[in-house]
Amino acid sequence: MASADLEFNHVMIYSRDVERSLRFYRDLLGFEAIDAWPPDYARLRSPAGRMTIALHAIGKDRRVNPKAEGIRLYFEVRDLDATCERLASEGVRFDQMPKDMEWGWRHAYLKDPDGHEVSLYWAGAKRLRKAQGPSGRSE
Numbered sequence: 806m807a808s809a810d811l812e813f814n815h816v817m818i819y820s821r822d823v824e825r826s827l828r829f830y831r832d833l834l835g836f837e838a839i840d841a842w843p844p845d846y847a848r849l850r851s852p853a854g855r856m857t858i859a860l861h862a863i864g865k866d867r868r869v870n871p872k873a874e875g876i877r878l879y880f881e882v883r884d885l886d887a888t889c890e891r892l893a894s895e896g897v898r899f900d901q902m903p904k905d906m907e908w909g910w911r912h913a914y915l916k917d918p919d920g921h922e923v924s925l926y927w928a929g930a931k932r933l934r935k936a937q938g939p940s941g942r943s944e
Contacts, residue, residue: 810883814932815848815857817877817922819869823847826860840935857932877922885927889913 820826824843830836836849839857847860859879863869882888886903892915893899901914903925910928917923 811888811925812881813856814879814881814926815859817859817861817879817924819863819867819876820860821863823860823862830858830860877924878917879924879926881927881932882925883927883929885911885913885925889925 818826823845827838827841827843827847827849830849831838831847835852836858837852838847838849840846840848845862848857849860850857889899889903893902897915899913899915901912903911903913906912909931910926912924912926915923915925
């Protein structure tokens with residue numbers, strides 16, 4: 806049984822150069838920067854609509870080929886904990902069950918059958934507002 810509250814939200818794009826990607830999406834394609842913490846991260850809203858993308862630097866500890874596997878899908882779901890409990894009871898394996906994150910959103914992580922990263926999360930009204938940065942301050 807699918808959750809009626811599940812909404813496709815954004816795509817995480819892993820990048821070797823977040824500043825270069827930020828210039829491309831913001832300056833050339835017209836996305837609006839919601840958060841920008843170069844050189845590590847930026848989140849942008851599409852010129853029309855509510856969809857967002859996030860640009861994330863590939864960390865030194867990650868072995869990601871951005872051309873082949875550098876995408877994480879994000880789905881927002883209001884009843885996150887109950888949805889994850891239901892999925893787990895149906896045999897879905899989670900890398901992380903719902904957890905409050907330092908930026909104020911609640912996330913669960915899993916992989917789809919082909920190994921693509923999926924985040925189920927709830928941000929509510931916080932989704933389209935500036936989040937707290939890695940230093941714990943709003944930037």
